[in-house]
Amino acid sequence: MEASHVVYEDLQSISPTSVNDELKPVYHFRPPRHWINGRPLYYKGIYHLFYQYNPYGSVWGNIVWAHSVSADMINWKALDPAIYPSQPFDIYGCWSGSATILPGDKPVILYTGIDPQKRQIQNIAFPSNLSDPYLREWTKPDHNPVIDPSDSAVNASAFRDPTTAWYTPHNQRWSLVIGTRRGSRGVAVLYKSKDFIKWTKAQHPLHSAKGTGMWECPDVYPVALEGNQGLDTGVVGAGVKHVFKVSLDETRFEYYTLGTYYPKADKYIPDANSTDNRNGLRYDYGNFYASKSFYDPAKKRRILWGWANESDSAHADKDKGWAGVQAIPRAVWLDSNGRQLVQWPIEELETLRHKRRSVKNRNIPSGGSFEVKNILTAQASS
Template identity: 65%
Template sequence: MFQAPMYFNGIYHFFYQYNPKGAVWGNIVWAHSISKDMINWQALDHAMSPSKPFDVNGVWSGSATVLPGNKPVILYTGVDANNNQVQNYATPGNASDPYLRTWVKPDNNPLVVATGDINETQFRDPTTAWWSNGYWKMLLGSRRKLRGLVYLYRSKDFIHWVKAQHPLHSAPNTGMWECPDFYPVSLLGKNGLDTSASGENAKYVLKVSLDLTRYDYYTVGKYNVARDRYVPDNTSADGWDGLRYDYGNFYASKTFYDPAKKRRILWGWANESDSVKDDVRKGWAGIQAIPRTVWLDPSGKQLVQWPVEELDSLRGHKVEKNNVKLKKGDHVEVKGITAAQADVEVTFSFRSLDKAEIFDPSWDNAQALCGQKGSKAQGGVGPFGLLTLASKKLEEFTPVFYRVFKAPNKHVVLLCSDATSSSLGDGLYKPPFAGFVYVDLADNKLSLRSLIDHSVVESYGAGGKTCITSRVYPTLAVFENAHLYVFNNGSETITVENLNAWSMKSPRMN
């Protein structure tokens, strides 16, 4: 699980929850890796482990803030001797060490403890702090019964914190809010904003990780600095049916501002949903997804995400396909690349939307709709897309595909990443993941990018408007026995206008 990404003096720091003794929850430390480019990493000694009365039963998630004078500080949740969740801080043991290898937990911890009606066992994950109206401010995730909420705390000196009278925001029937994130996004383009930035040319994003669903949800809205209240725009649901960063295996995410390239970076945990027994057999239980640049869509209603540009440095041999016609039932192999480890960008087009299936208003759950329709069920406009990690005879494959429906006043676009047929292995979690894509089809085109890496298929629909990460474990479609196809199972002929695919090199680790 992720917690405190940070850029400091030319180096990206990656702190994460890690069990050095196995692939199950327990024995958690703050592991620490560093990078110059977020692609090639070096693991350092663990930054923190349980060692003090205020964290003897756990060093849990938190965030990093760089204070004036270029001083980094970590806020984190400790589990104390009474198993209460308390909020602590840590500072570098040697401020002149460019790698920040050691961290000290001062004895004036904890900084914040649960008071009043706060549930001290549901009170965690401090955000990156921001400066406004003469105070440092941070959020903490919690709940009251089934109402999820984020408490706001203020401090003049980063040591003495006082709870605001009201939560920054809450929503009914959402359960515990974990790993909250709160940050401004620019109305003027793709550039990121420092967490303390404000002004009329910014909106705000509040993201929470819902413990009950294990998904990350966000809203876009306005932040009233004077009242310290966040009000979501009425353009998406504020809860379980709301917008997600990613509609697949993606949880406990965190963003940070990268001042070197003036962008906001999103990092998410591609979590697993298999049994403890299967995780032990595999030897891991989740990995980090590729870091993404995130910005506000020109509509102002949602975010857009795209893999960091540094990922392109891993691209190797390239193959191209142009103007390939796919009639109903066609699948054409993309040869000449390492299909088990590839980066694929493709633009599909279609002459007409007349054959689009009628959209039933009851189909409000994209994942259920993907499971119902699938990639094999013939449609009008779609299903069409990619068959990734496919065995030669298609006993195994993970399809990433579009399906277009016709509603009374618009077209509804569904993006699916369906793991149902991904593996002949027994017992593993193989769900159909899906999200709706809010895109203008005036040009009769849809783009798709998929990053394929052995057990991960990470896909970006319509330039990053809808993203889906799937964890899959093929038994046949592995290494050189993995294949990649473009396909169409709709009655409308689809044209692969252009497809660029690259074999991907492995990053340097340590």
């Protein structure tokens, strides 16, 4: 079984008796305890964060889809898990995936389930009650799995993380990609569907690249050639460029290219000047992985949200009682030069600024220092 994380079976079900919050992040999302990484969605005025979560320990394992909601992406309310292992098609874990809004304003979640043979298979879930603005309960239909690797001639131990689906009007179908590998070649397998139930593997991948290894958490989305407004995932045509992002399991970093998506040919081709390997562009050169973008129709922006897993050892995570945080959410758009993306923290973060402290006209001798009082270093910016 090929997994994304080192498995510590002796630690993954040890819940802390207390949680060490001495170094807890102040601005970054995390639940009160245990291991996480997340997947966002905006629906009818509410931001949802569905996050991979170990309810029993602070290392990777026992994965469910935990769920928190917010009106502003700053203040969050924790709800019960939305999806958890309960059926043969996900009995050994409900791994990462994405959310899509179907016609009629109906959300659907696609996620990777682990079956009794430890295969990675793709399932869907629907809200049990669309009148509930928090979408607290989800139903898994009996026709799961909707994508079975045995029907697709792909590696069932490296076949995960379906993207948000997009609709192409010219052929009236939905498309999505799933990350996998073929030897050392990273592959984004393309699937198509008319009804979001029966999915067919395309003859060729949407994109692939040699020497990159397993592609996790792929993301495909459009950006406008001009301006900083975001675009819905299905937008194609003139005035648009596409971003293709993957998380490389071998390096634990993320890379993206800019290019053109050809819906009729079912192909994505990077620009000639967009390096298509592990030497290419990255969202972030720090600890940043398994990111997911989504379109926010309320403010017409594309928001990128990534995950940072600390460099602590597994035993240190167990002792402090938590592991992993969501990085600062960022609005993302195309740079005016057309060759890279621009990112900026979402505007809502400005509401956290208060009690400004400033120091002016202070000479600091070489090697010297001074203290700025009445401020916490963990909450300071410059």
